[in-house]
Amino acid sequence: MWRLVGSRQSILEDPKVKKSLPRYVGVVKGELRPKFVIAKNMVVDFDSDTSTEDLWNIHRLVLDEYNEKERRLDGLEAKLPDIGGANSFLDLKLELGRRVMTSCHLCTRRCSVDRLSGERGYCRCGDEFSVSSCFPHLGEEPELVPSGTIFTCGCTIRCLHCQNWGISQWRESGTPTKPGRVARIVESLKSQGCRNVNMVGGDPTPNCWLWLRTMKDVSVDIATVWNSNSYYSQETAELLASFIDLYLLDFKYGNDGCAETISDAPGYFEACTRNHLTADRHGEVVIRVLVLPGHNECCTGPILEWIEENLGPWTRVNLMFQYRPEWRARERQELGRRLTREEIVGALEMAERAGLKNLVR
Numbered sequence: 001m002w003r004l005v006g007s008r009q010s011i012l013e014d015p016k017v018k019k020s021l022p023r024y025v026g027v028v029k030g031e032l033r034p035k036f037v038i039a040k041n042m043v044v045d046f047d048s049d050t051s052t053e054d055l056w057n058i059h060r061l062v063l064d065e066y067n068e069k070e071r072r073l074d075g076l077e078a079k080l081p082d083i084g085g086a087n088s089f090l091d092l093k094l095e096l097g098r099r100v101m102t103s104c105h106l107c108t109r110r111c112s113v114d115r116l117s118g119e120r121g122y123c124r125c126g127d128e129f130s131v132s133s134c135f136p137h138l139g140e141e142p143e144l145v146p147s148g149t150i151f152t153c154g155c156t157i158r159c160l161h162c163q164n165w166g167i168s169q170w171r172e173s174g175t176p177t178k179p180g181r182v183a184r185i186v187e188s189l190k191s192q193g194c195r196n197v198n199m200v201g202g203d204p205t206p207n208c209w210l211w212l213r214t215m216k217d218v219s220v221d222i223a224t225v226w227n228s229n230s231y232y233s234q235e236t237a238e239l240l241a242s243f244i245d246l247y248l249l250d251f252k253y254g255n256d257g258c259a260e261t262i263s264d265a266p267g268y269f270e271a272c273t274r275n276h277l278t279a280d281r282h283g284e285v286v287i288r289v290l291v292l293p294g295h296n297e298c299c300t301g302p303i304l305e306w307i308e309e310n311l312g313p314w315t316r317v318n319l320m321f322q323y324r325p326e327w328r329a330r331e332r333q334e335l336g337r338r339l340t341r342e343e344i345v346g347a348l349e350m351a352e353r354a355g356l357k358n359l360v361r
């Protein structure tokens, strides 16, 4: 078991971490309830005959109530009600997620395939997890580790330089795993001292419904982390609201041209910015900005400015310099090398000029 001692423990007391992620810190310390636990204990009146449009309307109304309920629970010796066999807010999300799967629009690509009838779209994901590996990850941001990371196969975009391409592009097929089994893995990771369950891929988006099912079956309190490329649909963003405690979001490109040519991700900037705003409204955010060679002016600078202007100077940002050419990166001339020292210094100066005050160190 990992023991939270020394620098690992003290990072939760770091003023910058507490300022940006106060609720996440409270959940990790066992002082506050994870959002999925609150959602599981809120009664919602609906049935399976209700139209999808009406279900979404109910979902939006309950989301407002949820925020009030969370505020009340955060201020009290929280005692959650026993809702017996009634439908919960999490059950409502499950029903909506199931319907989205029948004409899949979990991500911006909106393939409209019926994944519950065996069809597969661009990401090639099916109706159960394909788990690549799961373990207490020590290489994530310091406030996350040890992080109970579950890697799954499949991704909604194709970055030429993908460092996890063996998983994202199905070079390996993973182990087919049902949500009930993943729930036991989550509980085991918690018992090993992990601070959170880190839902990652590839990308976790194709498994959004499976994650909802998993956490319904999890019987321990644990912070939920959504570790994504930010290319998910508005519907998925709504399903994640009041389910995810900490959004660990990539902000990959400052414009659609770069997103389309490097990652085959049309409409990335609109989806990414919308999802960052929604995540910030309903949870707490750590943003990863991987600096790409030759992309400081078109991407790094505009991204950092957008973050400061829209999410504020104290947004926690991990400006990452570890780029190395992987997979098909050499198909584009500028991606075939590591960063120069000038590019690293230039990106740091851009962050300072943008006014960002909370970079992950």
Ligand code: SF4
Residues within 6 Å of the ligand: 104, 105, 106, 107, 108, 109, 110, 111, 112, 113, 120, 121, 122, 123, 124, 125, 155, 156, 205, 206
């Ligand atoms: S999650 Fe997969 S199947 Fe669904 S819309 Fe996205 S790429 Fe298509």
